[in-house]
Amino acid sequence: MxxxxxxxxxxxxxxxxxEENSHIEVDLEFKDEAEIRKLLLACPAECYKYEDGKLSFSWLGCLECGTCRVLSHGKIVKDWHHPMGEIGVQYRQG
Ligand code: SF4
Incomplete structure (x- = not known):
């Protein structure tokens, strides 16, 4: 096999x-590029994008690992919680 x-x-x-409600609140006006790059490198689902000096974020493919919350120390990620009820990722192979 x-x-x-x-x-x-x-x-x-x-x-x-x-698609209407994000479980992660991100400060999209945040400007410290060094801090932003930490999230770009760390997010395993590539939910964060940084193009032409503009940060964007999509929660739809989030793996709910919590890495961005820990790394940002409240600076970029302003609020983080698991999605409600049956919403979110369902792992099949770890
Ligand atoms: S919780 Fe994990 S997968 Fe979701 S946005 Fe943050 S770093 Fe990416």
Whole structure:
């Protein structure tokens, strides 16, 4: 049996998304590029983008790992909580 790659495993995850309400509140006006780059490098789902000096964020593929909350020390991520009820990621292969 072929060993699964990380990408293969992540591709099996199911997402039940709430497209109206983010479970993470991000300060999109934040300007410290060094701090922003930490989140760009750390987020395994690439939810953060930084183009032409503008930060953007999408919670729809969030893996709910909490890394961005810990790294930002309240500077970029202003609020973080798990999605409500049946919403969010459902892991299939760890
Ligand atoms: S919780 Fe994890 S996956 Fe979700 S946005 Fe933050 S770093 Fe990315």
């Amino acid at each position: 072929k060993k699964m790659t990380i990408e293969d495993k992540l591709g099996l995850n199911l997402f039940h998304t709430d």
